[in-house]
Amino acid sequence: MSEALFNNPTPFEVDLQAAFAGRAKATGAQAAAFERFAKLGFPNRRIEGWKWSDFHGALRKLTPANDAEAQGDIAPSEFAALNPLEFRIINGQIELPQGELPDGLRYGVVEPVATIPELERHAIVNLNIAMTGKALGIEVGENTPDRPILIRHINTNAAFAFTQTMMRVSANARARLIETYEGEGSGFYSHLFHMVVRDGAQFHRTVVHQTGADQIVNAVCAAKIDADAAFNQTSLSTGSRLSRHETIVHLWAQGGSAEINSAALLCDDRHADFTTHVVHKAPHCRTRQIHKGVARDRARNVFQGKFEVEREAQKTDAKMTANALLLSDTAEANHKPELEIYADDVECAHGSTCGALDADALFYLRQRGLNEAAARALLVEAFLGEVLDGVDDERLGDIFRNKIADWLVYE
């Protein structure tokens, strides 16, 4: 491992290689993953699917400082009111919750995943597999009480961190997971979430990205959905220097369903990328996807959604819409909706729009007495409405609404 794997390595790559070489217990699979990564390098604009999110460019400017500096006090989560079981991953270190285990739930620190075949071309996933020492493992049994699980990804320094979560939702179980990305750090964070939802189970995942402006984040969720199981995800992101949340869902067996909603609220120079790929592999699966992005200043909202329908997946019913609202001339929205269909008896549709606030509606609201800020806020909230409607938990919905209101105050 001493010889250079990279051509013209950036300072960041030099550090990475040293960090990997210094790891005590890298397995053969991890060494192979590292080599795959070294061949691929960090994705740049020329790589398919990364045109609008240039990790290579952003990371080459980064000089990681592995300051083991104390992260200070961690404030309680704003989701504390939901009484969740709280896991923390602070600068890459996993902290398990204290106290008694709820019935039917098992968790612990486990061996990381050795390979994810469908993501072998994903450079950052390879790097993650190479670099992650231990993973957080969570298993939800059929009779686990309906108490949310909270994973807080908190990054407070300028270093890089690689972590994994592995989760299994057992047959007929119900699980609700909330993941928050937090902290004022300015390094690079990579999280790989590998999960399976077994037959008849229901899984709700809420992702809130609300880090400081300087974080570079790539979070990849790869989920396998079994027969009659449901994967339901709502994301809200206020972006950061470069943030990309990927969701790769395989609807493996008949009757599986996915609902994937996301909203981005971006200001200044923040960037949020939602990239999703739903693979329909069996008949009678259903997918619904709505993305809403609001951007002002020089912010950039990226949405790439792909539905793939394999030949066996007859009667697939899949719909995707992506709408962007640009509040300034310098804000940007990049959408790429994609359908790749190999079955003939399916119903698939996608639509994508991009526009400014409706001046007629704005005038109407103001004629009724709302000042400009209030009128704009009302229209932005209305724009995001469909994503909010997808949040089935009222308390969660309220937290989302408050977040949006907070964001709008800075208008």
Place this chain on the structure above:
Amino acid sequence: MLKIENLHTTVGGHEILKGLSLDVPAGEVHAIMGPNGSGKSTLSYTVAGRDGYAASEGAVMLEGTNILGLAPDVRAAKGLFLSFQHPMEIPGVQTMTFIRTALNAQRRARGEAEVSAADFIRLIREKAKLVGLDDAKLKRPFNVGFSGGEKKRMEMLQLAIFEPRFAIMDETDSGLDIDALKMVGDVVNALRGPERGFLIITHYQRLLHYIKPDRVHVLAGGRIVKSGAAGLAAELEKSGYEQFIEAA
């Protein structure tokens, strides 16, 4: 009450209002009639402060203050209400939430106490009955999927709730059935009083059967070219606008 002096408005590079003057004293209802494209809606937008309809010359005095240059919401808080010729649909905006937010924004701006949620629900129920909108319609996103007539009823609902000092009603009667026409008359007549004024833009005499105007004006070529008593409306309906178009 509303005194418009020598108003000039250029829209999209064309001068539409060319020195329009009009005075509606407190307590009176005036009607404006005029051919399509003569600038009636332009007048209402200029008075209400819509972007792109700024006056290049003249004044609009509402109770003694020139409101030109004030933000539309400030004009609204001063008691100016515009019933739109084509009310918008605003998807995602809940009707009740919006009207209450607007009412309280106006009240706050005037230094009045806000209306509580409970009082507001009572108020909107009562007024909705008056204008013939059922509860289900109030629970829909604002105007979304409403018929033309229903949208006009929604305008009247807001007129009844806001109780403005001065209301401009831009073709509220277009697209209304007979019962709705009578309803509009009832709402306006109930509000009529020494402290209020109305400017009713219409093409037809029939609304004026329900709301007896104090004066009727003809707008043509960007100016008021004729004014008269209520009887002028009937006269116009017979003779048309041709004489004025030539005159203008």
